[in-house]
Amino acid sequence: MRSAFLARVHDSSVAVLKALYSEPSVLVPVLLSDTPAFIKAVSEVVTAKPSQTSRAILRAHISFLALHFLPLVSQNFVEDAFSQVIFPFLLFSKPKFRTAQAVWEIVEAAQKSAPESGLARCESLEGCVEIIREEERRFLSEAKARKDKSVSSAFENADSMRKINLAVASRMAGEFSFDFEGEIVY
């Protein structure tokens, strides 16, 4: 049964993935019988041809993984899933900022829904959501002060994207702390 479900992880139909992930309480126990196999299957799907994988498909896989699966596995598997599935989509770029934004929203939702496990305990992500939210607040507050309504999201702004990427990458590398006045402190 598990291998039949794992085979459907590779399905390219959003409807099939929605059906597959529609009952986490039923599916998760089946997949937990071979945790590495599910992480590997999702990793293969999302990283095989990332430019051809739609945002809806990415969202389906990463949402289920982050919100329902990772809170129930040991932390070494969380770190594996983070590096193999989630990390490749975290940095912002002009063509991929919507994907990065969607993945960060999933990460934030997962950390809130299971604050003691899963991605909330992922060392590599520690403090990263706060960095992004702080940069977003700073950008929107400056745009408001300028009465600039041309850009509605910080994630569309090249300068904000660059700052966020640098801050997140540095944070993951453990190189600086971030004060909540919006300044990056090296």
Added chain:
Amino acid sequence: MDVNGETRAAAVQSMLRIVRESPGLDSETLVGTLSCVLRRH
């Protein structure tokens, strides 16, 4: 959605239903039941 996608989605839902409604099924019975479901779709 393509017809094959609909069929596969229905098959997945049937598989989930089998697991949900038959938590005590041994793996052999489960495989047999699953084969029937997949053939039907």
